[in-house]
Amino acid sequence: MSKITTIIGLGFAIFFLVGLATTLTRSMLITVLDVLPVYILMGGAIIMMIYEAFFDKK
Numbered sequence: 001m002s003k004i005t006t007i008i009g010l011g012f013a014i015f016f017l018v019g020l021a022t023t024l025t026r027s028m029l030i031t032v033l034d035v036l037p038v039y040i041l042m043g044g045a046i047i048m049m050i051y052e053a054f055f056d057k058k
Helices: 002-024 032-055
Strands: none
Touching: 002 032
């Protein structure tokens, strides 16, 4: 039950972060180079969430 809840929570968080990052690229005034730092930070946040949820079991 705990693993299912973790997967559902991670899914919601990842969908939110990816949606937030892709919303920025919809504007014609913002280029990919402007949004690249956001993609890097979102990717890092997603990787850290997955690592903490599944691999960091101290």
